Ligand SMILES: O=C(O)CCC(=O)C(=O)O
């Protein structure tokens with residue numbers, strides 16, 4: 019299968035979102051129009067001028083590398099299987115994102131909002147909600163990740179608000195979804211693709227993302243590929259310094275009746291080097307119900323997906339990929 023588009027279709031667009039921070043109404047509307055085109059065409063785009071500090075981003079990568087460089091026993095003290103809310107370390111081959119393929123060649127570390135064990139949401143058994151597991155021997159790790167979690171969360175909310183405008187919805191349409199919005203910060207480490215992989219074995223099997231939007235930082239290694247349904251080909255999403263790769267997750271596909279694409283993607287690390295990436299999954303208020311938007315149904319068109327809460331959808335996705 020080809021890794022570049024064979025047709026003249028534009029590649030993955032790069033959108034300057036600077037106007038979303040204090041720009042004029044007209045400039046913000048211009049960004050929303052570009053988001054709409056990108057979400058309808060590919061469901062994937064790069065953003066620049068996003069406002070997250072490059073120093074903080076460099077600290078996140080440094081802390082992530084320091085974490086994965088630790089000996090296995092140290093990492094396993096924070097094994098995610100010890101956490102009732104899916105936080106902590108996950109070894110290689112623990113998740114199978116692509117049904118029928120071998121499990122993924124990545125190890126990872128899961129971080130979420132720090133919620134105390136006696137918080138009513140935890141007592142009520144809310145999915146993925148609770149305390150993190152923090153490494154003891156890595157000074158600054160927790161502070162860096164907490165600062166980044168906050169910055170990425172704020173950026174996610176800015177993008178969701180612009181998506182409301184892109185869909186001709188009233189300003190504030192997604193405020194219920196944004197209130198107490200859950201999110202997952204995941205550190206990923208991919209070893210080089212082995213010389214003799216099992217059939218279908220790769221860093222990250224093909225999948226769509228579960229939540230609302232994903233904000234991805236990747237190092238300079240490359241390996242992320244995005245499915246082009248029109249050309250029936252994988253296209254590369256190479257690293258572009260200073261940008262995020264942003265993609266629409268399943269929730270926006272459901273909201274928009276498929277007008278905004280939650281697009282298949284995968285990672286194959288053929289570089290011969292280690293690869294690090296940092297996806298931030300903006301999932302939203304777990305109890306929020308996601309149902310087809312009024313602006314996304316043509317006369318006579320039926321909703322393709324039944325209404326679902328964020329939490330129900332997420333649980334289902336975890337069951338499928340950790341089964
Ligand atoms: O590592 C990457 O570049 C992408 C990872 C990814 O798609 C995911 O974790 O959902």
Ligand SMILES: [Fe+2]
Nearest residue numbers: 225226227283
């Ligand atoms: Fe993904």
